[in-house]
Amino acid sequence: MPQQRPAARQLDHPGREELRLEAVLHALSDPVRLQVVRALADLDEEVACSAVELPVSKSTSTHHFRVLREAGVIAQCYYGTSKLNGLRRDDLDARFPGLLDAVLAAARSRD
Amino acid sequence: MPQQRPAARQLDHPGREELRLEAVLHALSDPVRLQVVRALADLDEEVACSAVELPVSKSTSTHHFRVLREAGVIAQCYYGTSKLNGLRRDDLDARFPGLLDAVLAAARSRD
DNA sequence: CCCGTACTACGACGCTTATCGTAGGAACGC
DNA sequence: GCGTTCCTACGATAAGCGTCGTAGTACGGG
Structure with missing residues (x-):
């Protein structure tokens, strides 16, 4: 069903206040x-x-990107035939201060 | 905590260097x-x-405690008819600096 | 209008997980 | 030994997850 909107197709993202810690941890x-x-x-x-x-x-890749989006970890928007992905750094830092940085640091330290 | 037991039943714990980020995140x-x-x-x-x-x-409770132990989040040891549980704060902080605190802070902020 | 690119919806599969009840083991106190 | 307390192993069940291939949609460029 085509939605009336000037821009591209939209995707559902949880709002900053809707981010759930368990969901984020599970996504990660x-x-x-x-x-x-x-x-x-x-x-x-x-x-x-x-x-x-x-x-x-x-x-499978699509699946994982969706999990990340639905948990609120990344933001996605269609752009042409592509879908752009960005980390929701601000929202994550606001709701769970230090969490993303700690996870990233830990993930990087293992190489 | 007088841990001087005559060879009390022991439980397997991953060493500090064996802690895996994914396992910890999943456990949490x-x-x-x-x-x-x-x-x-x-x-x-x-x-x-x-x-x-x-x-x-x-x-089910037993199951969850075991998952936490096998991920290296908690330490368990038998003591009489009980099993004592303790957070492996030092190990977690050493391997994943800031992670536990960030998770705890986030978990507490939702009450 | 057709084609290629990029993503997706769907169904299938095997594996893991969360949950429970029941039965049972280990330590302690008597 | 006996009973109590606390934890555990086992089996069952239902749900969830990661993976894939196939078939398909949306977009942009010739």
Whole structure:
């Protein structure tokens, strides 16, 4: 069903106040998703799904991006045939101060 | 805590260097387990499993304590008919600096 | 209008998880 | 030994998750 809007198709994101700690932790507890978050944090800009190399199939990749979005970890918006992904750093820092940085630091320290 | 038991039953714990970020995040992503961790952090001493009130059955409770132990979040040791539980604060802080505090702060801020 | 690119919805699969009840073991006090 | 308390192993069940392939939609460019 086509929605009337000037911009591209929209995707549902939880608001800043709706972020749930358990959901965020669960989203971050998967190696593939953690890899996505690391990549987005390193790039520090919005990139397409395909810009992140993952060791899984395309459909699985889509699945993981959706989990991250629904948990409120990333923001996604359509742009042409692509979908841009960005870390919701501000929202995460506001609701769970220090959490994202601690996870990123821990994830990076293992290489 | 007089741990001088005559070869009391021992439990397996991952060493500090064996802690895995994903496992810890997963362990903390369950509401019941998060409640346990909060309680242990608040009490700040080793307590028996039964000292933590949980909204689940005894067997389920045992299950969650085991998940936390195997992820390296808590330490457990038998003491008489009880099993004492303690947060592995030092190990967690050493491997994942700031993570536990961020999670605890976030968990507490929702009441 | 057709084609390629990029993402997605769907269904399937095998595995893991959370939950419970029951039965039972280990330590302690008597 | 006996009973109590506390925890645990086991089996069952239902739900969830990660993975994939296939088929499909949306967009932009010739």
